[in-house]
Amino acid sequence: MKRSFFSRNVLSSLLLGLILAAGAGCKKNHNNNPPTSNTISEEDSLKYYIYHYMLVTFDDGAMAYYHDSLPLYLWYHQVPTSTINPFDDTKYPKGEDLLNAIISYPINPQTGKAIDRYSFLDRQGAVSGLIQGGITGDMGFQPAYAYDNNNQLHLVVLYVYKNSSAGQQGVQRGWEITAINGNTNISDQNLVVNALYNSQSAQFTFKKRDGSSVTLTIQATQYQVNPVLFDTVYTLSNGKKVGYFVFNQFIDIYDSNNNPTETKNELDAVFQKFKDSAVSSIVIDERYNGGGAVSTAEYIDNTLAPASANGKIMYTYVYNDRLTAHASDLQLPININFQNTGSFNLEHVFFIVSRNTVSASELTINNLKPYMDVQLVGDTTYGKPVGFFGWPIEYDSAGTQKHVADLYSVNFQTKNATGYGDYFTGMVPNKLEYDYIGYNWGDPNDPNLQDVFNYLTTGNYRTTSAARLASQPQQYRVIQGSLPLKRFEGMVNYRAAGMFKPYLR
Known part of the structure; x- marks a missing residue:
């Protein structure tokens, strides 16, 4: 794919011309005066590209060829755009400030509120490393606050990645954190956040489900994410076989060299296990799955x-009107x-x-709803029927590409085969159920699994919660x-971004 790479001096001399040309292409008035070559900063350059790629064009040569602006947003x-000057350091000192200003304008007509709670800037490249390579760096477990039946507050582990420091030391879902670095005030959110996200190492005291305690020193390390956290096959009282697995991240099934990833290997092993067991239904636990590669979603759905x-x-993909008009020439995917x-x-399912x-x-x-019986158990989902290309911003800084x-x-x-894709407020479950985390993955007493089993044996969901409350x-x-x-929270199509073909040869 063609990218624009400018040195600092060249960039400063081109900015005014590009912005004015963009204004003509967009038929909008721009009053942005770029800084001089002596004052331009890398942050100004970043802000310019955010503005230009989102609102003007992804490639100036392509825009000149098509005689049309080609914004990505x-x-x-x-x-x-006439009210936004990307070089206004007072309003937008950082690239994130400019991005947040831009995304504050689009409104959801259904709610009357800002619709874009999704767009973001990744300065470290951590997202592409996770989604494309399956590599991340942290302590490897995620806690959350929870109430017990007496409304007492607890800090409990939601999930653990087995290859992480926490996973290697045996930490499990449902363990309660009773102290951090010796401090038992677990209601202090700053204590928790600083230990988890801002420390290279911290000491956690866990209370296990059997009542015993253990204190572990957990490190922030680089590790390979294993998105399949658990899998098993159940045999119900009526003899039906049910496959169950926990899927926690849509890491791409192929890496940048088109080699199968660990994610593909894990999914293949789970599905083969289900085939060998002749399951009649499958349960996919996505309680904490923030999304990822659309290619992995396609792979699961095809299976x-x-x-x-x-x-x-x-x-199907839905783009803005400018990209839609040139989708064929740009080789953008439309129907999958x-x-x-x-x-x-x-x-x-x-x-x-x-x-x-x-x-x-x-x-x-x-994707599956038009073709088979799909049932949701739990709480309303997040609501994000939109996605990203994952667009790198690069340029020469003082003679070095950066x-x-x-x-x-x-x-x-995205929209499914019936044209539905407006679930911006989330998907409502067929059976509302609380997320109880005192149970480890796969525990048949988990109320969410109990709901599924009841449906498969009686044809109905449970109508009372009295049993579990007691x-x-x-x-x-x-x-x-x-x-x-x-x-990461979203869906990304890196393949589509790589297929753009600007008219620059």
Whole structure:
């Protein structure tokens, strides 16, 4: 793909001409006066590219050829560009400030509120490293605050990655954190956040489900993420076989060299296990899945969909009007069809979801709904039917090519075969259920699994929660949003960005 790389001096001399040309192409008035070559900073350059790529064009040569602006941002037409000067350091001292100003303008007509709560800037390139390579760096576990049946506050582990420092030391979902670095005031959110996200090492005291305690020193390390946290096959009282697995991140199934990733290997092993067991239904637990690569969503859907879906539309891409007009020439994907379906002949597919089920997770669900019985158990999902290309911003700085940031601005919306894709406020479950984290993954007493089993044996979901409310106090009920989840939230199509073909040869 063609990128624009300018030295600092060249950039400063071109900025005014480019902005004025962009104004003519967009038929909008721009009064932005760029800084001189003596005052331009790298941050000013970053802000310029954010503005230019999102609201003007992804490539100046392509815009000249098509005689049309080619902005990447899905909602560019709602942004009053004449009021935005990307070089106004008072309003926008950092690139993030400019980005947040831009995304504040598009409004969701259904709610009357700002629609873009998704776009962001990744200065470290951590997202591409995670989604494309499966590599991340942290302590490897995520806690959340929860109430017990007596409404007492607890800090409990949501999930753990087995290859991380926490996973290697045996930390499990449902363990309660009773002290951090010897401090038992776990209600102090700053204490928790600083230990988890701002420290290279911290000491945690855990209370296990059997009541015993252990104190572990956990390090922030680089490790390979294993997104399949658990899998098993259940045999119900009526003899039905049910496959269950926990999927926590849509890491790409192929790396940048087109080699199968560990994620693909794990998914293949799980699906083969389910085939060998002749399961009639599959349960995918996506409670904390923030999304990731659309290619992985497609892979899962192709595996689960019935043979009758083969060759039919899985989902479609919706771009802004300028990209849509030139989508064919730019080789942008429009319709994605099912391929090689029929691996299973499933009666139902269940998804266990929550407010932390985001984007590619929701895409996987939405794609299947027109073709098979899809049931949701849990809480309403996050609501993100839009995604990113993952656009790198690079330029020459003092003679050295430099990667400055990856721009994740909303570039497309997805819709399923029936044309539905407006779940901006989330997908409502068929059976509302609390997220109780006192149970480890796969525990058949987990109320979410109990709901699924009841449906498969009686044809109905449970109508009362009296039994679980009267049960043991370790049924910690998650307080949604009580702690930030440090993870990528969205869906990204790096392949599409690589397929752009500007008219520069």
